[in-house]
Amino acid sequence: MIIFDTLQNREVEFIPIRADEVRIYVCGPTLYDHAHLGHARSAIVFDLLRRVLEELGYRVVFVKNWTDIDDKIIRKIEESGKSLTEITEHYRKSYLQDMEALNVLPPTYEPKATENIDSMVQLVSSLLKRDIAYRTSSGDIYFDTSKDSQYLSLSKRFQDHRESRLENIEKEKRNPGDFVLWKAKRDGDIVYFETEIGEGRPGWHIECSAMIERHLAYRDEKYSIDIHGGGADLVFPHHENEASQSRCATNRELAKYWLHNGFVKIDGEKMSKSLGNSFFIKDALKHYSGEVLRFYLLSTHYRQDFNFSEEELIKSKKRLDKLYRLKKRIYGTKAGEANPEVRKKILDALTSDLNISVALSVIDEFVSDSNERLDRGEKGKGFKREVIGTIEYISKLLGVGGKDAYQYFQFGISEEEREEIENLISQRSKAKKNRDFATADRIREELQSLGIQIMDTPNGTIWEKIN
């Protein structure tokens, strides 16, 4: 498998640390708000990577953390009067619902930062003992970036010689780039932990290093884990700092490969809370099924920026519709083996740094070819079973196409609406039988105004909800 490694800044062959196992850590959400489409994309991208690696036969251990202690969460506590747990559990459940809707496989482990304070303290202590970390008079503990000759090797930056853009620059820092590992408790702080390094709370970066060390790391290898992933905005400072503190604390490189996904943008600008242009996943799910959203977010190569637009989402859905119409044509057929050629082409594309465009074009051709054969009257059971088997393979690998073909086209239709639609269709069928085409066409138009497209087939009239 070929992947693009941020550290080497090129495509490289993926060779796991140990032959049959792959350990992946992906930075999860900070639980202070609902997840937006950027979170969705990142989750979907790494879910795809995981599925491909599993298909290749690796045992994949996939860890995604919950950041449930953070300044933004604390601000939320102060604003709302709710407890830390109330807030973080609320957003954690929301995130889990989103992931389920998007058909993102649950991670092998999902550790919480607050349940791993001990590991963080251990890491900080060992850095303190070796003078790689130091305390300021306030009790805060900083990481001394000058102690790591490889600092900035991941993000490939030069030390910034200008004064920091932060006005409240910490005057006691040894180097402008030093970052906080531990924030000592101040008077009035409501959230803090009592630990051997004092009362306080962890800085942002330390949790990932600590949780990797505790839950995932090889202890006797050159690298702690195989792959570390996240959004491109995490390269600096988050991943740079993680890599550095882990390197200094464990004498191991944190990850053998670093993967980063591109942004979701709105009107050409990065989707972010501060710009006020972010879409929550849960809101998008009110209008489109999680599967349609997944397919859309999946359809652009993971390293490219993704310009989100509802118009493009609808276009993308039409492509997925075609897969389901094929599935509907041979509804009820049992799955056989997937077509080996199609299967190989899809996997070849995906093992080439997740080349989704090529994979999707293979699927398009498979759908066309299968329809053509069905049009020609090919009726063999073996053929139909192979088609269903191939769709199941696609579903396993891409996480789309696995639903019931009729239900897929009825997203958002209530029971009453369904009865209404079926009633109208049966009226139209009677009119058609009597060759009363004026009435039949009038009913068809009525259905269309309800957003329902009908199709007359040899086996009767079927319907789909159209956008």
Place this chain on the structure above:
RNA sequence: GGUGGCAUAGCCAAGUGGUAAGGCAGUGGCCUGCAAAGCCAUCAUUCCCCAGUUCGAAUCUGGGUGUCACCUCCA
């Protein structure tokens, strides 16, 4: 100011030295009572601009333009 991406048809998007995948939209046809769906055909002499290397470049080199991102919390 520093650093890194990206620029391919109306739109989305592959392709990184051998003569432009795929999807959406469009056009013509088959099918249909008419549609829809499906199928067939068609749709970029050309890949932001300029110069260079080469038998040959969308692909490599140099320069330029545009655009986005990171450098501050961020997937």
